[in-house]
Amino acid sequence: MMEPKRILAVDIGGSKLLTAMADVSAEGEVSFSGEVRRDLAAGLGKDEIFAAVTDAVDRTLLLTGAGNGFDALGVTIPGLADPKTARWLYAPFSGIRDFPIGELLARKYNCPVCGENDVNACAWAERLFGACRGVDDFLWVTVSNGIGGGLVLGGKIFAGHFGCAAEFGHLKVVDGGALCGCGGHGCLEAEAAGPAIARRYAQKTGKEGLSARDIAEAARRGDPDAREVFRKTGELLGKGAAAAANLLNPEAIVFGGGVAGAFDLFREGLKEKFNADIMTFANKNVRILKTELGYEAGLFAAASLPYR
Numbered sequence: 599m600m601e602p603k604r605i606l607a608v609d610i611g612g613s614k615l616l617t618a619m620a621d622v623s624a625e626g627e628v629s630f631s632g633e634v635r636r637d638l639a640a641g642l643g644k645d646e647i648f649a650a651v652t653d654a655v656d657r658t659l660l661l662t663g664a665g666n667g668f669d670a671l672g673v674t675i676p677g678l679a680d681p682k683t684a685r686w687l688y689a690p691f692s693g694i695r696d697f698p699i700g701e702l703l704a705r706k707y708n709c710p711v712c713g714e715n716d717v718n719a720c721a722w723a724e725r726l727f728g729a730c731r732g733v734d735d736f737l738w739v740t741v742s743n744g745i746g747g748g749l750v751l752g753g754k755i756f757a758g759h760f761g762c763a764a765e766f767g768h769l770k771v772v773d774g775g776a777l778c779g780c781g782g783h784g785c786l787e788a789e790a791a792g793p794a795i796a797r798r799y800a801q802k803t804g805k806e807g808l809s810a811r812d813i814a815e816a817a818r819r820g821d822p823d824a825r826e827v828f829r830k831t832g833e834l835l836g837k838g839a840a841a842a843a844n845l846l847n848p849e850a851i852v853f854g855g856g857v858a859g860a861f862d863l864f865r866e867g868l869k870e871k872f873n874a875d876i877m878t879f880a881n882k883n884v885r886i887l888k889t890e891l892g893y894e895a896g897l898f899a900a901a902s903l904p905y906r
């Protein structure tokens with residue numbers, strides 16, 4: 599059982615912002631109200647992001663009539679974050695450095711603020727509200743335009759010495775492969791995220807400009823090239839997942855993010871490569887799961903933070 603709380607959930611993404619009031623019951627059920635969504639233009643500075651956040655939060659408070667009647671504010675941060683102070687340390691996509699967003703929100707709304715890197719927060723939310731309830735050791739993987747990872751070990755978020763643990767997307771899976779945003783070659787992110795799915799399909803068919811979602815739809819209609827691309831994507835994810843399992847011996851590996859909507863299309867390739875590469879005796883019972891948090895994963899993630 600959990601302590602019921604009313605939490606103002608703030609999910610800051612790379613290109614959008616979501617806020618909502620989250621009512622968490624003793625059974626761990628979450629109901630959201632007063633949802634507000636705002637697009638975030640690329641390259642916004644600290645002041646502009648803070649203005650967008652407070653505008654959305656004020657709107658959620660107005661819609662729900664909550665006033666100050668909530669227990670805490672949880673905020674997910676798209677980049678490196680200090681979980682103790684909810685300070686946004688670094689965002690690779692916008693150049694933000696050392697932004698005390700937690701402190702500013704606590705002062706403005708006069709409430710406790712809990713912040714965390716967004717992927718770590720998603721992992722924690724999966725443990726509280728999703729597919730990993732009661733699971734102490736697991737890896738959470740998001741596959742969308744990039745690939746990220748979050749680790750829960752020993753029942754706690756494992757952030758690593760410099761806060762950068764579980765960079766699952768930068769495991770090298772193809773020798774001399776595609777150039778990655780990190781500067782390396784053949785990273786999982788460069789070989790198996792949404793843009794890589796589109797690239798591989800275009801190479802096979804000459805059809806440019808399709809999204810991973812379009813290609814998933816084609817695969818479901820029986821397009822053999824699309825099915826093959828997802829199978830290959832699954833094998834690459836399986837190779838990375840096996841490397842992670844051999845290192846960590848987790849109870850589960852959970853896949854979320856936009857491309858995880860095509861989990862059914864890459865599961866078979868993933869499981870085959872995973873089973874081929876794991877040290878079988880140690881990892882034969884590792885469960886490969888799809889997230890149960892769905893479209894609102896980011897809001898669940900924000901709502902989970904006051905329960906760390």
Ligand SMILES: [Zn+2]
Nearest residue numbers: 768778780785
């Ligand atoms: Zn990389």
